[in-house]
Each structure stands twice: as C-alpha cells, then as structure tokens.
Amino acid sequence: MTRIGIILGSTRPNRNGSQVAQWVLDTASQRGDAEFELIDLRDHPLPHLDEPAPPLFGPSPHEHTRAWGERIAPFDGFVIVTPEYNGGVPGVLKNALDHLLAEWTDKAIGFVSYGANGGARAVVQLRTVCATLGMADVGYQVSISLLTDFENHTTFTPRDHHVAALDKTLNQLIAWSNALAPLRAAVPVA
Numbered sequence: 001m002t003r004i005g006i007i008l009g010s011t012r013p014n015r016n017g018s019q020v021a022q023w024v025l026d027t028a029s030q031r032g033d034a035e036f037e038l039i040d041l042r043d044h045p046l047p048h049l050d051e052p053a054p055p056l057f058g059p060s061p062h063e064h065t066r067a068w069g070e071r072i073a074p075f076d077g078f079v080i081v082t083p084e085y086n087g088g089v090p091g092v093l094k095n096a097l098d099h100l101l102a103e104w105t106d107k108a109i110g111f112v113s114y115g116a117n118g119g120a121r122a123v124v125q126l127r128t129v130c131a132t133l134g135m136a137d138v139g140y141q142v143s144i145s146l147l148t149d150f151e152n153h154t155t156f157t158p159r160d161h162h163v164a165a166l167d168k169t170l171n172q173l174i175a176w177s178n179a180l181a182p183l184r185a186a187v188p189v190a
Helices: 017-028 063-072 091-098 120-132 160-179 181-186
Strands: 003-008 035-040 077-083 108-115 136-145
Touching (some): 017 108, 160 181
Parallel strands (some): 108 136
C-alpha cells in the first residue's frame, strides 16, 4: 500500500503545528487508499547542515544523516505541515530537506500551511526547494489562517473548506505517488 509521511515542519515551543498535523493524520487515516504516518522533526534533531559533500556524491559519513535517510526512504510521498516564519520556511524544515537527496527524489509532495497569510509564502519557497530535490509538488494545498482558523489564536478549528482542500490534496498526492512508483523502482536509494 502507498505510504505517505506527514512531516511536522516546526520544532518551536508552543507550536500550532502539532494540532494541524494531528488533524491531517486523523483525517487522512480515515481513507483506505494509503497508510499515513506522522514524522515530527522534534524526534529527528539534525545539526545545521554539516555534510562534507552534497548528498549527490554518496552516503553521508554522519550517523544522524543516515538515520534521517532511513526514516524518509520508505515513504512514497509526503505532506509537509509548515508554518510561515517571517515570510518563509522554518529553518529546521529547510535543514531537514537539505540533508538528503535520493530519499526525496521521484516522490510526490503536498502542503498544509498556516500563518497570518495562510502560510502561502512558505509554500512558494518549498515548491522551489522540493522541485530541485526531484519531487513532484501537487497543485492543491491547504492554507490555514492564524487569524481566523485558530480560536483565541491557539486552538485549531478546521472548517468544511479545510476538509475539502485536504481531500483534494490527498487525492492528487496519492495518485501522483502511485504514478511515480516506476521511477522510484528504477533508481535504488543509496
């Protein structure tokens, strides 16, 4: 069965992302067309990129990078749950993406973002980064406003349009993950 990792892209104390990621996992897990698993970056602390060479040049000499790669490699696609910090991607998320290459390549990626503007600018940046990593980003996304979609700015209260947007995102993500499977099978992960 298709395996989709839901990456929680913030490690900030008192983050809103854990509620959003749990909602994505709970909603997605009701489907029968894929298996979903939460990947919290708090559980995978990586130093600032410390690789002596880009991932293109072979396996990492660092255990933390090899462990991160082993965590990511089995998935067919991903949903990134990301906040927008100061108009961009959280540093911890960008760092996690930068540590790997082959483990991301030929996999589909979808986005659930949150922020004052729904996290839109973070997703624009992530689309560019993920495309460079060889990922196929789906057109649909879920945008959540910190101003209107969190009660007292702390409790996420998803509405019908969020559920509909997530369903469209997951439909496309799973279809693309399946369509990319022959490409992943042709190139083994190092």
